[in-house]
Amino acid sequence: MRTAVISFPASNCDRDAYTALHQVTGQEPVMIWHRETEIPANVDFVVVPGGFSYGDYLRSGAIAARSPIVRDLIQKAGKGLTVAGFCNGFQVLTEAGLLPGALMRNDKLKFVCKPQSLSIVNGKSRFTSAYNGQKNVVYPVAHHDGNYFADKKTLDKLEKNGQVIFKYDENINGSARNIAGITNDAGNVLGMMPHPERAVDPLHGGTDGIKLFQSVLDAAL
Amino acid sequence: MKAIVHVGLKPGVLDPQGRTIATSLVDLGFDEVTAARQGKVIELDLTGDDKAAAQERVTAMCEKLLANTVIESYRIDIED
Numbered sequence: 001m002r003t004a005v006i007s008f009p010a011s012n013c014d015r016d017a018y019t020a021l022h023q024v025t026g027q028e029p030v031m032i033w034h035r036e037t038e039i040p041a042n043v044d045f046v047v048v049p050g051g052f053s054y055g056d057y058l059r060s061g062a063i064a065a066r067s068p069i070v071r072d073l074i075q076k077a078g079k080g081l082t083v084a085g086f087c088n089g090f091q092v093l094t095e096a097g098l099l100p101g102a103l104m105r106n107d108k109l110k111f112v113c114k115p116q117s118l119s120i121v122n123g124k125s126r127f128t129s130a131y132n133g134q135k136n137v138v139y140p141v142a143h144h145d146g147n148y149f150a151d152k153k154t155l156d157k158l159e160k161n162g163q164v165i166f167k168y169d170e171n172i173n174g175s176a177r178n179i180a181g182i183t184n185d186a187g188n189v190l191g192m193m194p195h196p197e198r199a200v201d202p203l204h205g206g207t208d209g210i211k212l213f214q215s216v217l218d219a220a221l
Numbered sequence: 222m223k224a225i226v227h228v229g230l231k232p233g234v235l236d237p238q239g240r241t242i243a244t245s246l247v248d249l250g251f252d253e254v255t256a257a258r259q260g261k262v263i264e265l266d267l268t269g270d271d272k273a274a275a276q277e278r279v280t281a282m283c284e285k286l287l288a289n290t291v292i293e294s295y296r297i298d299i300e301d
Contacts, residue, residue: 059289066286095289102291107237149234149292174237 001220004030004043006073008064013050013086013197020197021047024213034067039076044220046073050087050142050195060103060145061091070096082216083189084127087143090181090191099184099191100158101150106143107174113142115205116194117169118180122162125183127190130215137208139194141172146193148175148182158182166192222267224279225298228288229260263287272299 003021007014014031021029029047030040039046053064064070070092077083077098085093093099106112115138120128131137150158155176158164166181173193181192196209230236236258243257265282267275279297288295 058286062286062289094291100291102289104234104292105237107235109237109241147237174235 001025001044001217002027002030002040002042003045003047004032004039005047005049006032006034006069007049008034008051008053008067008092010053010055011049011051011088013088013195016195016197017047017049017086020200020209020213021045023200024210025217032069034064034069037068038072039069039081043081045082045084045216046076047197048073048083048085048089048092049197050089053088053092056145059091059095061088061093061095064088064092065095065097074098077184077189080186080188082126082220084212084216085189085191086195086197087146087193090193091145093189093191098189099182100154101148101176101182103145103193104147104149104174105145106147106172111142111144112146112172114140116141116172116180118166118194119169121164121167125162125165125187125190125215126219127183127212127215128165130211130218134211136169137166137196138199138206139196139209140198140204141194143173143193146173146175148173148179148193150176155179161185163187165190166194222270222272222275223300224265224267224275225300226263226265226279226283226287227260227296227298228263228283228293229258229295230292231294234292260293275299 005017167178196212199209239257239259246254283295
């Protein structure tokens, strides 16, 4: 499986994503700078990394979502390319219209940064199949704008369609229905605030993230 | 010509920053404050002098970038 990571100015988890993808796939991911206009055709999986792209100017993820490379990402995701956005990457994907809803300021106005227990709500998605029925995972969270918002109709549809993939086991940021991660309708685009790419080595404090990448790899084979 | 764009959270969308501002004002003795909503103002310098055309262009800017219409609404004032 060929993978890629998009780097924006002030992305800071692009290296973590690179390391996680390298470790799981055994191949070096392509690093794509935001000014590039095309994702190489042989890439099967793109990670939009965490960080503070463009200094969170205007709204978190807003400027990155309008960058040239994201235009191509939107087009290729529409044709079925597998995409995952973690943290700021989730914000970018909602701003780009690839995922419904929006990420707002945490309800307590505090930056939350800690290991967080999550429930796997849909263990059959292409991002969670390798968990084999495992119910909970712990991934780090580190965000200020992680308060997931969507109108009731959208939330109902997400839940009904199995698009809610992860929920927080406690509400840490005000997110509607404790939602931590969702996919699009087609199931090929995932966005989540927690960081599976920062839970792939015992030195990280846990390795629960490995199976998320393993799931994508399994689906590609 | 200038366009002043006011962007704020839609009614019904919880505004934790606004809520905190209101609480803080009440703590300072401004008990008449019952709620606050925080938004932002974006001032644009524009070429041309056709106000109607500017209104239309700035509306497109709001829809494409300046506001996230999932959670935000906007108001545009065009000035000389």
